[in-house]
Structure formats: C-alpha cells, structure tokens
Amino acid sequence: MGDFSFFLEVVVGGLLSGVMYTLVALGFVLIFKASGVFNFAQGAMVLFAALTFVGFLEFGLPMWAAFLLALAAMLALAVAIERTVLRPLVGQDHMILFMATIGLSIFLEGFAQLIWGTKVRGLDLGISDEPIEIGGILISQFDLSAALMAAVLVAVLSAFFSYTKVGRALRAVADDTQAAQVAGVPLGFIWAVVWGAAGFIALVAGLVWGARLGVQFALTLVALKALPVMILGGFNSIAGAIVAGLVIGVSEKLAEIYLGPFVGGGIENWFPYALAIAVLLIRPAGLFGAARIARV
C-alpha cells in the first residue's frame, strides 16, 4: 500500500472514530446546553442503557422490543433523576449540581451491575464489521453505519430543538433559566425532557460502543473520549461537538502514527487532551462555544 493511500486510510479511519466520540459527546452537550451542568454521569448512563438493552435481549425479546423497553427505562430514569436529584437542588450553584452528578454516576454504575450482573456480554447488532475496499483503502462497514446513525441522531435533535414547542422552551431555559420560569416554562418538565433525550443518546451510544467493546463496565470510560471533544468544540454547541469529534478523531490517529514513533508511541489517548488545552488557551469557550459574559 502506498504512503498516500495509507495516509488516506488513517484520515478516513480517524473521521469515523471521531463520529463515535461525537455520539457520546452529544449527551453531555445536551444537558450542559439546557442547564449549564456538566453531567458526570453520562458514561454511567451509557453503561446502564446498554446493559438494560442486552438484559432485555437475554429475556428472548426481539431487538426492536428490547430497544423500546430500554428507551422506556432511560426515560423513567430521567424522570426519577429530575424528581430525586435535580428538583431538590433547583437554584443551587452549578458546582453543587455537578457534584450531584458524580454521586449519580457512582450510583448508576453499581445499580446497573446489581440489576444485570457483571458478566461481559457480546452485542451483535447485525451490522457486518468486515472492511470494504473503496478506492484502494479499507473502510469498516460498521463504522460507516455508526456514522449514519449519528447523522440521523443529529438531524432529529436539531429538528427537535428548532421546530418543536418543547425544543424552543428548552432553548429559553438554556439562555436564561429565571426568565424562562417567569415566562411560564415548567423547569422540572424541561429538565426531565433533556435528561430523557440524553438517555436516548446514551442508549444509541451504548449500542454502538457496546457492539465494539462488548457490554461491560468499560463502557463508562467512553466518556473519556468525549471530554476533549467538548473542550475543543464548546460545551454548549451540537455543531461544535460534531466538528470537534472529527478533528479529534483524525488528529489523534495522525499523531499516533506519524509522531508516536519519535516518543515511544502510545500517545493516542493523551494527544486530544493536549490539543484541547492548546485550544483552551486561545479560545476558552472552545471553537464553537458561546462565550459567557457576566456582570461583575
């Protein structure tokens, strides 16, 4: 294989990896956008969603039924979180809410394993993982399918935010929570919707990552892949999450292959963080994040 073909394969592979990171980052962005809270529990939600889905499959249910039931479980979880965690903390500092999500994360990790066990499970979504050759380079069919899923998800979310009443209310809450409440927007309902949507994203991410890694505790760690994406793209921008995911995916692969050999290799994991820190120094709100202006 020629050097340029190999370079192209690395770039395409990086773009497809980036889409996978974006899938996870979207859940974080959604909640931050609506409430200004960094949801530390998003990784645990991915685990909970995937375990629930596979658990229902093991009962002998068809895939569509398992998906619907797992989605229902994630929506119920969202309502429970709103009632028991968020509602009592309305008006508290964002740091308090962030700390609450750390507790929630630990709880969900244990709760998911308590219900479904610790066994590692394989997950076959029926999508072939054999590479196909396009223009002399090998591309994973599974990753292409995941990219398609992510594209559909982004389109649905964008339409939801832009064209529905709930979506507009959600944006109002994101802009100014108190003003939105004064205007009659029910904060509790909006938060439950946002967490429900984040649960839906966690389910999709859980299925895609679960098919890759197996459904196991390590799914909670995929959040580590989303962090630099958000820092780079901005915590409150869906477009930013998409672009940053692609940038991170490509840059980490190129760095590992072309810079790695000079420093002993193994830089793929920390390079995105170095890149994100560099961007922070220039644009603290990220490439697409809205800079907050506060009266002091």
Place this chain on the structure above:
Amino acid sequence: MPQRFSPRRRKSVAPACLLALVATLGFAVPAAAQTAAPAATGGAAMEQFVPIAIYRTGPYAPGGSGIYGAYADYLALVNARDGGVNGVKLVYEECETGYQPDRMIECYERQKAKGPTGAAAFTPSGTGGVYALIDRMTADKIPSVTIGYGRTDSSDGRVFPYFFPLISNYWSENTATIRYIAEREGGLDKLKGKKIANVVMDFAAGRETQAILDAQAKRYGFEVTTFPITPPGLDQRAVWLQVRQYRPDWVLFRGWGAATPTGIKEAARAGIARDRIIGWWWSGSEEDVTPAGDAAKGFITAQFHATGPNYPVFEDIKKYVYAKGEGNVEENRIGSVYYVRGVLHGVAVTEAMRTAMKKFGNRPLTGDEVRWGLEHLVMTSERIKQLGLEGLMPEIKVTCADHEGDGAIRFQQWDGAKWVMISDWIKSDQSMVRPLIEASAAQFAKEKGITPRDCAGETN
C-alpha cells in the same frame, strides 16, 4: 443546649432509621452466613482461616468474581467432601477490593489476624496489591499466593520468602510462546529473519516482557517491534494500522479488559489473520473474546492451565457445593478460564497446608508454616489425578529458591464458541528466564538491604 427533635423531624427520622437497619441487616446477614465465626461453631481449635480478597464490583468484576468465587468454591468443596484438610475445617471470608490496591491492603489488614492462627495465606487479587504488600506480608510472615500474576522476580524465593507467583510468570510465558512459534515454523532456527509485532498495554505488566523478548530476538535472529496501546485502549485503530504496515509474521498481544476484544476487532478490520496473533493469558478468557464475536475466531493465547467443564473436580464441586445451593459463582461459569484459575488457587493453598501438616501436625497452621508447605509443594501427575485435575494443570515442584515451580504453558485457540487446546505443555526456557529473575531480585535485595537466604539450610 441539647438539640430537640420537633415532631415533624421525628416523623422523618423513623423511616430513615428503619431503612438503615434493613440495609445493615441486608448486607450483614450474607456475610455472617459465609464466615461461620469460630466462636459460634465451638470448634475454633480445628479451624483454619483463609481470607479471600475478591473484586465483584468495578471494571474487572468478571475476572474477580470468577477467580476468587471459584477459590471459595474449592475451599467449600474440601470442607464438604473431605471434612477440611486432614480434619482442619477451612473458614473463609470474602473482602471486596474493587481491584484497588488500597482496598487490597485494607482487606489484608482486616483479615490477617482472624482465626486461631491468623490467615493461612493471602491472595492479594492484583499485581498492584502484591507490590504494595511486600513489606507487610514479609513482616507478618504470611505467604502471598498469586497464580498467573504478581511480581515476576519474586519467583526468586531467596529474596522473596513469602511470595509465590506459582506455575508460571510472564517471562516464562514469553519464552514458551517463542518456543511455540518456533514449533509452528518448524524449529528454532526458522525464527531467523522473522518479524514479530509486540502489541502491549502501556503499563508495567504489559511492558514487562520487553527485556526477555529482546534477548530472545538477539539469540534466535528474529526482529521485534513494540506497539504500545495506552490504557484503557478503547480505540486502537492507529496501532493496528501500524502493525499491518509492519507486515509481521506473528503478533504478540498483551491486551487487558476491554482492550482485548477491541484489539481483536481492529486487527480483523486491518486484515490481520487472528491465527497469527498470540495473546498472553490475561487475554485468554471467554470474557475477552465473546464481545469480539466472529472476529475472535482463530485467536490464540498462552495459558497455564486447560479449560472446560469435564474434569472430575468440577463434578465434585457441583455435587457437594452447588447442589446444596452454596456456590459462589454462576454455575454455568464452572470450567471457564477464570473459574479454573480460582480452583488452582484453592488447590495450591490446601495442598500447601497438607504438605505443611506432614511436618507440623494436623492442626491449624500459622502463615509461616504454610509458607514452608508452599516451599515444599510438589504436584505430581499422580496427585493431580487424585484431585480430579488430570490435564487441567501442569506438574509443579516449588523449592526455597524457585517459587514459580517450573510449570509449563499450553496454547489455546478460540473456535467461536469455546477455547480449544492446540498444544501440549511447553516448558519455558529457564536458561534465559532465571538469570533475569535473579538479577532483578538481587537489585531489589540491594535496594532494600535484604540478605538473600541460603536455601541449602532450608530443606527440612
């Protein structure tokens, strides 16, 4: 002024107290049922305490629950079938570590003095725990039994009298692996000019074989290039694309946890034949390959034991333990890789006790006496057969100087549904391994100011 509860406050506290009580009872009852405190049984004098550090929670729970649950199962079997070891009943208690070294230390400290003579032995449940406990366990004279993990140079019993990384260590495994490759290639001389990609998790255990691999490359004339994967290794595309570019004849893969199925899948995507990839034994459980689906077919790993449910020991465990509802693992895991490893831990500790009792008498033993038993442990094929383990483990002979026991390695291949043994037992190359172990142990002794024991005076 004392604080007084208002009626409203009192009303809210009562259910909370009730909940706390229920929660406390809920957690306490199973633990009490498992331990059967010596005082309550009235037979403390003939009971031996065996601590079980386990990790049933956290990212590595599948391994922890399988290995140490099986360890408990074997102890339960010895009690139920044989009435204990020579009449000494085994009292065991689980302690959850979450695979965290700090909690492994906490479990050790909490459990080391239990029972009439203290802990017989301790299984730290992780290499990190082994490193953290070296000074404490040596001072307390309690032996550490680790099979398939632990500090490699602790195989030198002259420097590490209380540490027993039994059957095989990573360096021995690596030389056996090169011998296996040579077998497949048609002889050691055929290794000349071959290219081996060494894909490792970028942590201590992953990198540990570099020196022995380099030494073998020099001796046999093959080329080796290392490709590190940063933990947790959830995305390894770049690494495997590099491996493909390297065009290796063989790939050694030291994956761990989710990194193993991820690596196997990436290898498949990169078009690398899985039957040319040889994993270490921490990539060789069912949990490592099942998530990779069809991509794992053909994948080979080293193993220091066989697997499968059809061994007499497992029939006994089902009959004497599970039939009474006293199992510690899901029954369908009996015979799986992690389960076998746990049983081997139980076999090592109880056989060491049996050996020690020949010298010290049929009574509960101190940790130091069990150490003596471990240092004189000989598992012949006859004894292995008597225990219902024929073919499951290699013969071993532990000595004062050799805490590994000169075990052997087999190779297994995943056929899509189960591991199939594809080689006989292959001995490691101790002419290469032992000098490295002794050099490393000597360095440790020098740093710690330890004078290595003279094993000539420790034969009886």
